[in-house]
Amino acid sequence: MSIRVKYETELNSVYNKLIAMCRSVETAIERSIDSLITRNDDLAKEVIRDDKRIDGIEHEIEQDCLKILLLEHPVASDFREVSATLKMITDLERIADQAADISELALQFGDERFIKEPTHIKEMAKLAALMVKDSVLSLINKDRELARALDDRDDRVDALFGVIKSDLVALIQKDKNNVDQAILFMMIAKYLERISDHAVNIGEWVEYAITGSHKVG
Amino acid sequence: MKEFDTELGISVTGCNLWYGELQALKNIDMEIAEREITAFIGPSGCGKSTFLKTLNRMNDLVENCRIEGRFIIGGVDIYAKDTDVNLLRKNVGMVFQKPNPFPMSVYDNIAFAPRTFGIKKRSELDEIVEKSLRRASIWDDLKDRLKKSALGLSGGQQQRLCIARALAAEPKILLMDEPTSALDPISTGKIEDLMSELKTELTIVIVTHNMQQATRIADKTAFFYLGELIEYAETETLFTTPKDRRTENYITGRFG
Numbered sequence: 163m164s165i166r167v168k169y170e171t172e173l174n175s176v177y178n179k180l181i182a183m184c185r186s187v188e189t190a191i192e193r194s195i196d197s198l199i200t201r202n203d204d205l206a207k208e209v210i211r212d213d214k215r216i217d218g219i220e221h222e223i224e225q226d227c228l229k230i231l232l233l234e235h236p237v238a239s240d241f242r243e244v245s246a247t248l249k250m251i252t253d254l255e256r257i258a259d260q261a262a263d264i265s266e267l268a269l270q271f272g273d274e275r276f277i278k279e280p281t282h283i284k285e286m287a288k289l290a291a292l293m294v295k296d297s298v299l300s301l302i303n304k305d306r307e308l309a310r311a312l313d314d315r316d317d318r319v320d321a322l323f324g325v326i327k328s329d330l331v332a333l334i335q336k337d338k339n340n341v342d343q344a345i346l347f348m349m350i351a352k353y354l355e356r357i358s359d360h361a362v363n364i365g366e367w368v369e370y371a372i373t374g375s376h377k378v379g
Numbered sequence: 380m381k382e383f384d385t386e387l388g389i390s391v392t393g394c395n396l397w398y399g400e401l402q403a404l405k406n407i408d409m410e411i412a413e414r415e416i417t418a419f420i421g422p423s424g425c426g427k428s429t430f431l432k433t434l435n436r437m438n439d440l441v442e443n444c445r446i447e448g449r450f451i452i453g454g455v456d457i458y459a460k461d462t463d464v465n466l467l468r469k470n471v472g473m474v475f476q477k478p479n480p481f482p483m484s485v486y487d488n489i490a491f492a493p494r495t496f497g498i499k500k501r502s503e504l505d506e507i508v509e510k511s512l513r514r515a516s517i518w519d520d521l522k523d524r525l526k527k528s529a530l531g532l533s534g535g536q537q538q539r540l541c542i543a544r545a546l547a548a549e550p551k552i553l554l555m556d557e558p559t560s561a562l563d564p565i566s567t568g569k570i571e572d573l574m575s576e577l578k579t580e581l582t583i584v585i586v587t588h589n590m591q592q593a594t595r596i597a598d599k600t601a602f603f604y605l606g607e608l609i610e611y612a613e614t615e616t617l618f619t620t621p622k623d624r625r626t627e628n629y630i631t632g633r634f635g
Contacts, residue, residue, distance in 0.1 A: 241619060
C-alpha cells in the first residue's frame, strides 16, 4: 500500500467514526424531544447514559486526528481536513451534552398536563437535528453550498425560538401557575437554539477545510 | 564594476535556461526578500537547484548552458559583461549538499577565502577564523583542533565548517543546496538553528527536499515544477492553502 493510500485509509476511518458520532448525536436530539413529548422517562435516561458513549467516540476521533498530525504531518487540504475534524467533534460533543440536558429537563415535567403542546419545540428539534446531519455531510462530500446554507437555516431556528418565547411570556401573564413549565420549556428551546448554533460552527469549519478561510465569530 | 550595495535582495526577471536543447528553466520571475529565509521545493529535476546556481553563476561552468534574463543582486546585474565573478561569489556564498571541506586543516579551510582576497596578516586571519567558526556555532567544538585535518570531522561538523568557510568571505547572501540531507536530526537541528540566527544579517536561499524543514525555517517557499516557478508565497500560506493544484498534489504526496 502506498503512503498516500495508507493516509487516505486512515482519514476514511476517521470520517467513518465521525459519521457514526454524528448519527448518535442526531438520535440523541430526536430522542430527547421524544422523551419529552411521550413522557418516556426510560428514553430520557437512555439519552443521558448515551452521552457518555458519545464522549468516548469524541475522545477516540481526537486521538486519531492527533496521531495523524504527529505521524503524517499533513499539509494543505489534508491538514485543513484533520484540523477541521478536531474542531468539529468539540461542537458535536457539546450538542450531545445539550440533548442530555434536554432529557434531564424532560424528566422534571412528571405527569402534569402540558401548559401548551410543544409543537414549535418539536419543529425546532427537527430542524436542528437535520442541520447537524447536513453539517457533517457537507464535510464528507466537500459540499461548500450545504455548509454555507446552515447560516440561513439557523435564522429559521432562531425565529422559532422567538415565537416560543413570546408564547411562554403570554402563558405566564395569563396564569402564574404556568411559570414552572414555562421555564422548563424556555430552557429546552434555548438548548435547541444552541444546538443549531453549533451546527453553524461545524459548517464554518467545513468552509475552512474546503477553502482555507475561516469566518470568525 | 559596480560594488554590491547594502541591499541584499534578489530580483530575477525572465529567467530562461537551456542545457543544450533542453530547457531547464522557463520564464522565471522572482523577488527574494533580504534577511529572510526562502526555501525552494519541488521534485527532483524540477529546476530548483539549477535556479539556485544561477544566482552566483555556478552554471557558467556547465558546458552548453545558455542563460537568459535579468538577475539583479545587491543592485548589481550579475550577468553584465563587467561583473567580476569572484566578487559575486564573495558576496553570494554557497553551501552544498555533501560537506566538502578542503583536504587541509580546519584553520586553512576557513582562511582560504580571506587569503584569496589578499589578507596575509596572521592576527587578522586568526580573528576571521575565530569569528567565522563562532558564527557557525562550531568554535567550541573546534577551537582545540584548528591544526587538525578537516576531513577527520563528523558529517555535521564538516557541514558547519563549510558554512563557516562560506561566512569567512563575509557574503551578504548564502545559497544552500540541500545542506542537511546527509545529516542526522541533531546536526540538522544545529544547522537550522544557525540559519535562523544568520538571517538577521544575511539573505538565505535554501533548496530542500524536506518539507518540514521548509515549514520550520523558511519565511517564504517557492514550488518549482518542470522548470517553472509554480507558486511562491509565505511558507504558512503555501503549506495550508496552496493556490495551485500542482503545489497541493506535490506537498500532499498525491503525485505519481
